[in-house]
Amino acid sequence: MPGEATMHAKSDSEVTSVDQSWPTRSPRRPLYYVQSPSNQxxxxxxxxxxxxxxxxxxxxxxxxxxxxxxxxxxxxxxxxxxRNLSSWKKLHQSQHDDDDDNDDDADQGSGNNIRLYLCFFLLFVLFFAAFSLILWGASKSYGPKVLVKSIVFENLNIQAGNDDTGVPTDMLSLNSTVRILYRNPATFFGVHVTATPLELHYYQLSLASGQMKKFYVKRKRERKVVVVVSGHQVPLYGGVSALAVARQQKKNVALPLNLTFVVRSRAHILGSLVRSKFYRRIRCSVTVHGNKLGKLNNLTHSCLYN
Known part of the structure; x- marks a missing residue:
């Protein structure tokens, strides 16, 4: 029919015009596949x-x-x-800073504990040192008392003889006993006592000696000590002029001698940590009389104590 032909012609022309006016499409891209690393x-x-x-x-x-x-x-x-990237970085940085702050707080807490323990230790050391110093100073006012009471000369013998090298000389033999009173006035410690050898001298010549035994004295206690001081076959080499007549007239002999020794006392106040030492140097003047052998010679007022 003419009308239908006309319509078809118009529609074809319109399609053609539309197709020509519509922009051409770009070629489609091929398919691609992305495989997940977590699930194959x-x-x-x-x-x-x-x-x-x-x-x-x-x-x-x-x-x-x-x-x-x-x-x-x-x-x-x-x-x-x-903007999103910067916000993500800020969030990550804030989380990292929070972790660092927590670690710093933990380290600071442990450091504070160490400093606290160190302060307590230093305070304890200072307190103990002060207490020990007080005890040591107090002990010095409780020095031991040493008193040489008497000496007894049992015998005195002089005879001719020879020394170790064969030189002829006068030989002296002397035997005596010394009595000592030792007192510990301390109220909170005992003492261990030793002494140097007790020696009898005629000027620089040693005629007799004796050793005191070690002993211990408790607090507020005293002890009597007896020491034998003797000399056997001591060569004189003519140095003792007072003994020139001793062979013939022993009763007329008057021989001045000096008794010397040092008493050492050691106090353990606080075990082995706090100790105190005391030294007493003693020198007594005594005269040996030939007619007073075996008799007591009082030395209470004849000694010097340093």
Missing amino acids: DVEKMSYGSSPLASPHHYYHSSPIHHSRESSTSRFSVSLKNP
Whole structure:
């Protein structure tokens, strides 16, 4: 029919005009697959097109694939957006700073504990040192008392003889007993007592000697000590003029002698940590009388104590 032909002709012309006026599409990109590193069995597929392509051409294989693709796309968008990237960096930095602050707080707490223990230790050392110093100073006012009471000369014998090298000389033999009173006035410590050898001298010549035994005296106690001082076959070499007549007239002999020794006392006030020492140097003047052998010679007022 003429009308239908006319309509077909118009429609063809319109289609042709529309086709010519519509912009040409760019060639479609090929399909590509992205495989997830965490799951090798799940494959990720996306469909790419030009900016003019319709958004409905994407293909989703599963909901899991969709969630992964969406998270990946969001992360890529955040990376493309500088503001999102800077905010992510600030969040990560703030978390790192919080961890550092927690570590610093822990280190500071341990450091405070160490300093506290060190302060307590130093205070204890200072307190103990002060207490020990007080005890040591107090002990000095409780020095021991030493009193040489008497000496008894049992015998005195002089005879001719020879020394070790064969030189002829007068030989002296002397035997005596010394009595000493030792007293510890301390109220909070005992003492250990020793002494140097007791010696009888005629000027620089030693005629007799004796050793005091070690002993211990408790607090506020005293002890009597007896020491034998003797000499056997001591060569004189003519140095003792007072003994020139001793062979013929022994009763007329008057021989001045000096008795010397040092008493050493050691007090353990606080075990072995606090100790105190006392020294008493004693020198007594005594005269040997030939007619008073075996009799007591009082030395209470004849001694010097240093």
